[in-house]
Amino acid sequence: xxxxxxxxxxxxxxxxxxxxxxxxxxxxxxxxxxxxxxxxxxxxxxxxxxxxxxxxxxxxxxxxxxxxxxxxxxxxxxxxxxxxxxxxxxxxxxxxxxxxxxxxxxxxxxxxxxxxxxxxxxxxxxxxxxxxxxxxxxxxxxxxxxxxxxxxxxxxxxxxxxxxxxxxxxxxxxxxxxxxxxxxxxxxxxxxxxxxxxxxxxxxxxxxxxxxxxxxxxxxxxxxxxxxxxxxxxxxxxxxxxxxxxxxxxxxxxxxxxxxxxxxxxxxxxxxxxxxxxxxxxxxxxxxxxxxxxxxxxxxxxxxx
Amino acid sequence: xxxxxxxxxxxxxxxxxxxxxxxxxxxxxxxxxxxxxxxxxxxxxxxxxxxxxxxxxxxxxxxxxxxxxxxxxxxxxxxxxxxxxxxxxxxxxxxxxxxxxxxxxxxxxxxxxxxxxxxxxxxxxxxxxxxxxxxxxxxxxxxxxxxxxxxxxxxxxxxxxxxxxxxxxxxxxxxxxxxxxxxxxxxxxxxxxxxxxxxxxxxxxxxxxxxxxxxxxxxxxxxxxxxxxxxxxxxxxxxxxxxxxxxxxxxxxxxxxxxxxxxxxxxxxxxxxxxxxxxxxxxxxxxxxxxxxxxxxxxxxxxxxxxxxxxxxxxxxxxxxxxxxxxxxxxxxxxxxxxxxxxxxxxxxxxxxxxxxxxxxxxxxxxxxxxxxxxxxxxxxxxxxxxxxxxxxxx
Numbered sequence: 001x002x003x004x005x006x007x008x009x010x011x012x013x014x015x016x017x018x019x020x021x022x023x024x025x026x027x028x029x030x031x032x033x034x035x036x037x038x039x040x041x042x043x044x045x046x047x048x049x050x051x052x053x054x055x056x057x058x059x060x061x062x063x064x065x066x067x068x069x070x071x072x073x074x075x076x077x078x079x080x081x082x083x084x085x086x087x088x089x090x091x092x093x094x095x096x097x098x099x100x101x102x103x104x105x106x107x108x109x110x111x112x113x114x115x116x117x118x119x120x121x122x123x124x125x126x127x128x129x130x131x132x133x134x135x136x137x138x139x140x141x142x143x144x145x146x147x148x149x150x151x152x153x154x155x156x157x158x159x160x161x162x163x164x165x166x167x168x169x170x171x172x173x174x175x176x177x178x179x180x181x182x183x184x185x186x187x188x189x190x191x192x193x194x195x196x197x198x199x200x201x202x203x204x205x206x207x208x209x210x211x212x213x214x215x216x217x218x219x220x221x222x223x224x225x226x227x228x229x230x231x232x233x234x235x236x237x238x239x240x241x242x243x244x245x246x247x248x249x250x251x252x253x254x255x256x257x258x259x260x261x262x263x264x265x266x267x268x269x270x271x272x273x274x275x276x277x278x279x280x281x282x283x284x285x286x287x288x289x290x291x292x293x294x295x296x297x298x299x300x301x302x303x304x305x
Numbered sequence: 306x307x308x309x310x311x312x313x314x315x316x317x318x319x320x321x322x323x324x325x326x327x328x329x330x331x332x333x334x335x336x337x338x339x340x341x342x343x344x345x346x347x348x349x350x351x352x353x354x355x356x357x358x359x360x361x362x363x364x365x366x367x368x369x370x371x372x373x374x375x376x377x378x379x380x381x382x383x384x385x386x387x388x389x390x391x392x393x394x395x396x397x398x399x400x401x402x403x404x405x406x407x408x409x410x411x412x413x414x415x416x417x418x419x420x421x422x423x424x425x426x427x428x429x430x431x432x433x434x435x436x437x438x439x440x441x442x443x444x445x446x447x448x449x450x451x452x453x454x455x456x457x458x459x460x461x462x463x464x465x466x467x468x469x470x471x472x473x474x475x476x477x478x479x480x481x482x483x484x485x486x487x488x489x490x491x492x493x494x495x496x497x498x499x500x501x502x503x504x505x506x507x508x509x510x511x512x513x514x515x516x517x518x519x520x521x522x523x524x525x526x527x528x529x530x531x532x533x534x535x536x537x538x539x540x541x542x543x544x545x546x547x548x549x550x551x552x553x554x555x556x557x558x559x560x561x562x563x564x565x566x567x568x569x570x571x572x573x574x575x576x577x578x579x580x581x582x583x584x585x586x587x588x589x590x591x592x593x594x595x596x597x598x599x600x601x602x603x604x605x606x607x608x609x610x611x612x613x614x615x616x617x618x619x620x621x622x623x624x625x626x627x628x629x630x631x632x633x634x635x636x637x638x639x640x641x642x643x644x645x646x647x648x649x650x651x652x653x654x655x656x657x658x659x660x661x662x663x664x665x666x667x668x669x670x671x672x673x674x675x676x677x678x679x680x681x682x683x684x685x686x687x688x689x690x691x692x693x694x695x696x697x698x699x700x
Contacts (some may be wrong), residue, residue, distance in 0.1 A: 026499060026504060027504070029495075029499055030499055030504065030510050033496060033499075033514065034510060034513045036572075037513050037514055037516050037517055038513060038516070039533075039540075040525070040529050041516065041520075041528075043528065043532065043533055043540065044524075044528045044532070056537065056538045057538065060540065113423075114423040115424060117419075117420045117421070117423060117424065118420060118423070118424035121417060121418075121421040125417045127418070129425075137421065140428070141424065141428065144428065144432060145629060146629055146632075146681060146682065146685050147432070147678070148632055148633045148653075148674075148678065149635070149654065150633075150635065150653065150654040150658065150674045151439065151674045151675065151677065151678045152435055152436070152439070154439065154657075154661060154667055154670055154671045154674060155435035155436070155438045155439040155442060156435055157661075157667070158442065158667065159435060159438065162388060162389045163388050163390050163392070163393050164388035164389075164390050175431070177427070177431075178427070178428065178431045178432065181424065181427075181428065185424070209416070210413065210416050210417060211416060214420075235518075235519055238521065239521040239522060241522065241523045241635075241636035241639070242633075242635050242636060242639075242654065242658070245639070245658075246661070246662075255521070256521050256522075256636070259521070259527060260523045260526075260527075260636075260639070260640045270532065273527060273532075274532070277524040277527050280521055280523075280524045281519070281520045281521055281524050284521070285516065285519060285520070287519070288512070288515060288518075292508075292511065292512050295515065295519075296511075296515075296580055296584070299577065299580045299581060299584075300581055300584035
């Protein structure tokens with residue numbers, strides 16, 4: 001059954017009425033849930049083009065209900081007419097944005113490097129450090145997944161102050177690496193397990209060293225898995241709020257912290273909040289659409305074989 | 306109706322925290338023994354000259370001494386060095402030296418150990434030390450806003466915790482939030498079935514359904530919690546009014562507020578379970594389903610007697626992973642309700658967050674966090690045990 005286009009079974013075709021009902025039901029449910037998923041995004045994007053009156057009167061459809069306006073984007077300094085003028089808000093936003101990019105890319109890369117190496121070692125060789133064997137080491141790494149951020153947050157707050165890493169991007173990168181490392185190891189272990197050992201054995205016979213075999217033979221094959229792990233790690237790091245809120249104040253603040261800190265002050269500027277939220281979610285939305293295949297691959301690693 | 310055992314995707318799955326030994330068993334990187342267990346004839350590579358070995362040992366010893374010296378120096382001359390940074394650098398250098406030393410003294414064995422060392426040294430430094438330090442802080446009376454600094458006060462924080470109604474309330478909320486996973490699971494399963502049905506534009510729907518997971522929970526809290534559910538003009542409130550709810554205040558009374566938080570969290574995380582379940586459905590062999598139909602089962606029977614049991618292992622993984630993520634729930638609550646009304650929506654994490662942020666109470670907050678850690682370690686261990694037994698019994 002490799003070809004599965006629309007091959008409906010006999011029972012379905014024999015009663016057209018129930019077939020149509022089930023089609024209607026399926027597509028109805030799909031559309032309803034798609035609406036639930038998309039409406040908040042739609043609402044945010046349109047709100048960034050609304051003025052106060054349009055927001056409070058609950059207008060929904062641009063050009064019909066209300067006249068779109070660059071208001072929200074102007075307050076961020078990102079609208080067409082303000083983009084070339086100097087804007088402190090925009091500088092602030094760009095700084096936060098860069099912080100987010102640097103911390104999430106940095107942490108994901110670091111996690112991929114050390115996580116892939118560890119996963120490779122664990123799938124291929126047998127270790128014994130004191131009384132810890134492979135299974136114990138794997139368990140040690142994966143058990144970090146359970147550790148809630150709140151347990152580490154306060155000790156890290158104190159430690160980071162002691163070592164001068166508080167409110168630095170490096171500090172966040174290290175913590176985020178720790179946070180995504182178990183997931184990366186989980187995914188990569190699955191990847192390496194699916195690569196036959198014979199490949200490396202052949203490479204070793206041909207005179208490559210262990211590391212040579214890893215870099216020249218195994219890595220290229222495992223690359224899709226690495227991309228998947230990287231993207232999943234990126235998503236988690238980009239969206240992380242808890243550590244960022246506790247451990248950064250002025251220099252290393254990331255986008256989520258900036259979004260959250262807007263809400264409190266004297267009444268909410270709906271349009272600028274909406275613009276900020278849109279800008280915060282846009283990069284990942286684009287990644288999600290473009291690289292959806294890898295994301296799914298990362299999430300399902302180890303779940304089904 | 307018989308289930309084809311070969312078709313069960315379940316055999317492949319478990320929450321495999323403990324893995325069977327790997328395929329290649331030649332190598333033992335034993336820290337204590339220098340005996341090389343690589344089979345004879347593995348090459349001259351492993352013949353390490355004594356001089357090289359000595360060099361390796363010297364390097365590792367020197368690095369260890371350097372690390373210790375830095376720490377001692379830091380302790381003695383704390384006032385002169387601004388921070389403990391030198392100790393961090395010393396640790397990194399020590400790690401590098403250890404790696405080189407392994408290769409020098411143990412040749413190929415050392416090269417293999419090198420795969421594991423970076424991650425291991427990193428995790429140990431980042432987890433073990435802070436956790437131990439955390440347990441120490443938990444036993445102190447330490448308020449960052451007071452000038453008296455940190456004072457050891459034994460188990461006082463612990464007794465205070467036992468009598469803290471807000472903490473108990475937060476724990477109770479966590480129970481409710483975890484129970485909400487059951488509803489999320491049902492919805493996610495339904496969506497996975499929909500996506501697995503013979504539909505057009507499957508990829509489009511999959512991307513759309515995945516979208517909420519990609520979005521930052523903080524932005525989501527704002528978008529949905531603060532804006533869509535806004536009492537006066539939010540579309541959700543307007544809709545609720547049309548449906549006959551006169552007073553659609555989503556966050557003002559405890560029960561509605563909790564449900565609203567659950568919905569918000571579910572919105573972001575349902576795709577996660579959905580994708581895992583969808584993968585499970587797609588891995589299921591179609592022959593089994595065909596066989597069920599041939600046997601005359603209708604769709605309902607097929608689902609309950611074939612699909613659902615076969616999906617059980619994947620379901621258990623998805624649900625457990627989801628629960629693990631749920632136990633960390635904080636950002637949505639912090640941004641939408643800050644625990645209100647009156648702590649009704651607090652998760653443990655958000656409660657501790659405020660304990661620190663608003664009251665700077667590091668000692669007590671850490672005690673709460675450590676107690677929480679113990680609770681969830683016990684809980685998750687129990688859960689894994691139950692789940693494994695459950696899956697084994699059913700299959």
